Amino acid sequence: MKRYSFVIRLTEDEMIQLNAKVKQTGLSREAYIRLLLQNKVPVTIPPDIFYKVHNELCRIGNNLNQLANRAHVLQMIDVPSYRDNTNRLYDICFKLIEATIPRMSDA
The missing domain is CATH 1.10.287 (Helix Hairpins)
Incomplete structure (x- = not known):
């Protein structure tokens, strides 16, 4: 069960960059960041x-x-x-x- 949350402040450019990378994977932002924390490379959705x-x-x-x-x-x-x-x-x-x-x- 996930009990912890946090707030991170990003510039507009950073947020655009994050959203673009997340969109390529089809994951939620949370799932995308969890993969990064596990040293896994999120895979983009195939065409x-x-x-x-x-x-x-x-x-x-x-x-x-x-x-x-x-x-x-x-x-x-x-x-x-x-x-x-x-x-x-x-x-x-x-x-x-x-x-x-x-x-x-x-x-």
Whole structure:
């Protein structure tokens, strides 16, 4: 439970700068400052294109997985190799998320 509060005086320029940095992260000012106190670097919100690319990559991965399953049943393709590529695609998707989106526990 958070029990303490404090007042900090900033110049207009400092307040503008703080608000701009906070806005880039999507966090509250309080959460932003808490991250700084923990020596963590607040992560900026990814651009909208990130989500479009991520969703498209996931769709491609799902399609690859469905094709791999069908190819296995028909015995027409090297399934282990195909599955490895599918797993690599999913790994890239998750790394993309981890690299650009702050974790809720950090806020």
